[in-house]
Amino acid sequence: MEKFELTILGCGSASPTLQHNPSSQVLNVRDKLFMIDCGEGTQKEFRKHKFGFNRLTRIFISHLHGDHCFGLMGLISTLGLLGRTGDLYIHAPKSLENLLRPQLDYFCRESPFKVIIEEFSTTESRLIYDDRSVSVHTIPLTHRVPCAGFLFREKPKDAQLIGEMLEYHQVPISERNKIKQGADFVKEDGTVIPNKVLTRPAATPRSYAYCSDTAYNERIIPLIENIDLLYHESTFADADADRAPNTGHSTAKQAATIASKANVKKLMLGHFSSRYPNNRILLDEAKSVFANTILANEGICEKL
Amino acid sequence: MEKFELTILGCGSASPTLQHNPSSQVLNVRDKLFMIDCGEGTQKEFRKHKFGFNRLTRIFISHLHGDHCFGLMGLISTLGLLGRTGDLYIHAPKSLENLLRPQLDYFCRESPFKVIIEEFSTTESRLIYDDRSVSVHTIPLTHRVPCAGFLFREKPKDAQLIGEMLEYHQVPISERNKIKQGADFVKEDGTVIPNKVLTRPAATPRSYAYCSDTAYNERIIPLIENIDLLYHESTFADADADRAPNTGHSTAKQAATIASKANVKKLMLGHFSSRYPNNRILLDEAKSVFANTILANEGICEKL
Numbered sequence: 001m002e003k004f005e006l007t008i009l010g011c012g013s014a015s016p017t018l019q020h021n022p023s024s025q026v027l028n029v030r031d032k033l034f035m036i037d038c039g040e041g042t043q044k045e046f047r048k049h050k051f052g053f054n055r056l057t058r059i060f061i062s063h064l065h066g067d068h069c070f071g072l073m074g075l076i077s078t079l080g081l082l083g084r085t086g087d088l089y090i091h092a093p094k095s096l097e098n099l100l101r102p103q104l105d106y107f108c109r110e111s112p113f114k115v116i117i118e119e120f121s122t123t124e125s126r127l128i129y130d131d132r133s134v135s136v137h138t139i140p141l142t143h144r145v146p147c148a149g150f151l152f153r154e155k156p157k158d159a160q161l162i163g164e165m166l167e168y169h170q171v172p173i174s175e176r177n178k179i180k181q182g183a184d185f186v187k188e189d190g191t192v193i194p195n196k197v198l199t200r201p202a203a204t205p206r207s208y209a210y211c212s213d214t215a216y217n218e219r220i221i222p223l224i225e226n227i228d229l230l231y232h233e234s235t236f237a238d239a240d241a242d243r244a245p246n247t248g249h250s251t252a253k254q255a256a257t258i259a260s261k262a263n264v265k266k267l268m269l270g271h272f273s274s275r276y277p278n279n280r281i282l283l284d285e286a287k288s289v290f291a292n293t294i295l296a297n298e299g300i301c302e303k304l
Numbered sequence: 305m306e307k308f309e310l311t312i313l314g315c316g317s318a319s320p321t322l323q324h325n326p327s328s329q330v331l332n333v334r335d336k337l338f339m340i341d342c343g344e345g346t347q348k349e350f351r352k353h354k355f356g357f358n359r360l361t362r363i364f365i366s367h368l369h370g371d372h373c374f375g376l377m378g379l380i381s382t383l384g385l386l387g388r389t390g391d392l393y394i395h396a397p398k399s400l401e402n403l404l405r406p407q408l409d410y411f412c413r414e415s416p417f418k419v420i421i422e423e424f425s426t427t428e429s430r431l432i433y434d435d436r437s438v439s440v441h442t443i444p445l446t447h448r449v450p451c452a453g454f455l456f457r458e459k460p461k462d463a464q465l466i467g468e469m470l471e472y473h474q475v476p477i478s479e480r481n482k483i484k485q486g487a488d489f490v491k492e493d494g495t496v497i498p499n500k501v502l503t504r505p506a507a508t509p510r511s512y513a514y515c516s517d518t519a520y521n522e523r524i525i526p527l528i529e530n531i532d533l534l535y536h537e538s539t540f541a542d543a544d545a546d547r548a549p550n551t552g553h554s555t556a557k558q559a560a561t562i563a564s565k566a567n568v569k570k571l572m573l574g575h576f577s578s579r580y581p582n583n584r585i586l587l588d589e590a591k592s593v594f595a596n597t598i599l600a601n602e603g604i605c606e607k608l
Contacts, residue, residue: 015382016348040378042346044320066411068383074344077370099410106403107370236363 002030004154004304005204006229009045011270011296013059013213013235014067020069020272021121021298023212025231026051027152029134034212035059036150042071043078047299053082054093058129060136061092062212063122064099064148080111087114091128094119122146126222139223141214143248149211151223159199169193207303209264210273212268215245216246216254221262228304230264231296233271236283252282256289270296306334308458308608310533313349315574315600317517319540320345325574325602326371329535330355331456331512333438336356337567339363340454340514341410345376349602364440366516367426367451368403377407384415391418395432397450398423398496408436426450429527443480443527445518447552448492455516455527460529463503473497510608513568516575519549520558525566532608534568535600537575556586560593574600 003237005028011022022039026046033055048052054125061069062268072090075217079088090096097117104115120128122140129136132155139149158180166176171185173194181184185193212233224230236248244251250258252269258291267290272279279295293300309332316324321425322589326343328352329451337359339346346545350357360383365373376394383392394400401421422430433440436459443453462484470480475497483489489497513528514535528534539553548555556573563571571594576583583599590597 004389016345016351016378017350018352036381040375041320041348044322044345047320048322064410066378070378071344073322074370074374077374081318095410102406103403106368106399172469 001203003028004030004208005232006208006302006304008266008270008296008298008300009049009285010037010039011114012039012067012273012277013132013233013271013273015274016067016273017273021045021269021270022070023062024071026056027208029152029154031055032057032131034134034136034152036061037062037068037212038075039067039070040070040074043075046075049299053079054084054086056088057086058089059094060120060150060210061090062130062141062149063143063145063208064214065093068213069096072100073107076104076111076115077108077193080108080113081301084113086276087116088115089266090194093122093148093154093203097180108153113261114144115211118146118236124150135244137223139211139220141211141220142217143213143215147213147248149209149214149220150209153207156205157202159202160189161199165198169198186229188278207302211258213249215248215259217259218258221258224258224262224264226263226265226267229250229268229302230259230262230266231268232258234269235273237276238280238285244256252286253260256286257291259293265292266302267293268296268302269293272296305507306592307332308334308512309510309608310535310572310604310606311347311353312574312600312604313353314343314602315576316343316371317537317577320371321578323578325349325365325377326374328375328547329514329517333361333456333458336361336435336437338438338440341366341516342379343371344374344378345515347379350379357383358388358390358391361500362393364432364454364514364515365394365400366445366453367397367447367449368399368515369449372517373400374564376404377411378529380408380415380419381412381554384412384417388417389596391420393433394419394421396421397426397452398424410417415570424452426452428437429455437449441527443513443515443524446521446522447517447519451517451552453513453518453524455511455513455531457511458509460509461506463499465503469502473502476561477503490547491519495586511608515562517553519552520554520562522562522565528562528566528568529568531567533572533606534563534570535572535574536562536571538590539575539577540587541580546578556590557593558589560597563594563597565588569596571597571605572600572606573597576600579593 009024010021021066024042028083067114141147209229234257313328314325327341328346445451509530536559538556
């Protein structure tokens with residue numbers, strides 16, 4: 001099966017610590033790499049996991065707090081030193097262009113590729129990227145600054161042809177594309193061979209949503225209903241629940257409540273605060289609401 | 305003895321690799337911390353070595369290439385999150401103010417302390433910092449962009465009084481400061497007690513020079529003569545010597561030649577290129593010219 005894999009490069013919050021790097025992830029969709037957030041040190045983690053720098057085409061930045069974007073300059077600079085020539089696209093909320101461009105012009109003036117920053121509004125869900133493999137919609141989040149999550153939906157693939165059946169029914173090559181796309185086959189004598197005899201259904205398209213940083217907000221539920229994997233921030237344990245709304249963050253239980261109400265298949269908790277020596281408490285609290293929960297950690301890879 | 309200790313946080317070049325972090329060091333002078341250069345990931349190394357963030361008062365940036373300054377924003381942001389209130393001074397060549405200030409104003413607008421950027425010219429050696437423990441002069445270097453090294457000279461300390469001798473000669477307390485500073489003691493009967501009877505000489509002031517990045521240039525020799533420790537870049541091995549001048553870098557042998565001609569006590573090689581799987585070749589080449597050479601490495605601490 002073609003890849004749809006999420007690798008965590010960083011799942012801490014606020015500042016890099018010895019336990020966690022700041023936020024960054026890589027979603028590999030059929031061997032194209034999409035980066036989500038890019039805190040300081042991301043390029044080193046990217047290198048550690050042996051991702052190909054040239055396969056990285058787009059970076060999605062959720063919001064302009066340092067722990068989600070301070071790794072951009074270093075990463076872009078390294079791509080230049082490695083001789084990249086293909087354009088790099090960065091999707092981000094308003095202001096990144098103004099903040100990053102002067103540094104790009106100064107530090108990367110000899111860079112052999114262009115950096116194209118596409119800014120999006122964070123007030124409503126928008127389609128911000130679309131190719132033949134995947135679409136990406138923003139998910140408006142509730143934080144102290146404009147912030148959006150990202151919903152990656154794999155595109156449905158064509159059905160798979162069953163070679164033996166095509167041969168048996170003598171389907172000419174010219175008909176095969178139509179059959180892949182769902183058409184029945186009509187023989188010269190008028191006999192109809194139903195599509196389902198000639199094909200195996202394509203694998204169900206996969207889906208992933210990234211929701212960090214955000215206070216609890218049920219408005220995101222319709223956007224992420226029934227998806228395969230939800231990464232939801234869980235900055236606080238229940239004992240500190242009163243701090244969550246004011247700081248624009250969620251508790252583990254709140255993340256699990258969103259997962260449960262949206263009927264997602266699996267929940268991954270992340271954006272860990274350094275205040276908890278062991279994130280097990282977050283896992284236990286979330287599992288009391290939504291059983292299929294796991295903790296993010298640097299290096300883990302979820303194959304969907 | 306009070307501290308005069310150099311700790312290497314990063315000694316790689318160009319991009320962070322799995323072997324080396326980009327340039328950064330901490331010089332601890334009598335428990336005040338001076339940072340030299342600040343590549344991406346520096347704050348994490350700083351944390352790893354358990355330095356107190358509050359003891360960091362000044363950062364010296366040699367030049368505006370990313371591997372020497374991309375860690376500044378993350379470090380400054382973390383200092384703010386930790387509630388620092390004391391001003392932070394950054395000494396750097398021209399342009400850092402223009403490049404950094406817009407990001408500081410945006411990302412650190414709630415920061416409880418001020419960042420004061422003091423820009424220096426890199427064309428001649430200047431005194432850029434001076435307190436009662438140490439002075440810092442720039443060292444003009446020869447690189448592709450304006451670049452300076454830094455010479456740290458400990459201030460001479462007062463001589464140490466010998467308690468037993470003061471008592472024996474009945475030196476009144478009011479005279480002691482003068483004696484510390486070198487005066488003889490004249491008794492009421494006119495007898496002169498020479499200073500050297502009453503004091504032990506202070507320890508010899510220590511000195512350290514950081515020279516990265518630079519092509520070979522003998523003009524720096526008079527500035528660093530007889531110092532205790534010289535950190536000199538050695539980006540290239542002898543086999544690649546033809547690449548050094550054009551890129552504004554040095555070979556290990558050139559670093560050693562500078563060390564030898566300046567009669568320094570010890571040479572530390574750094575700014576390692578990822579092209580050499582083992583830096584032993586650089587060490588061997590340098591030692592053929594200057595025996596007391598060591599390799600920099602993340603975490604090593606030279607106590608002077």
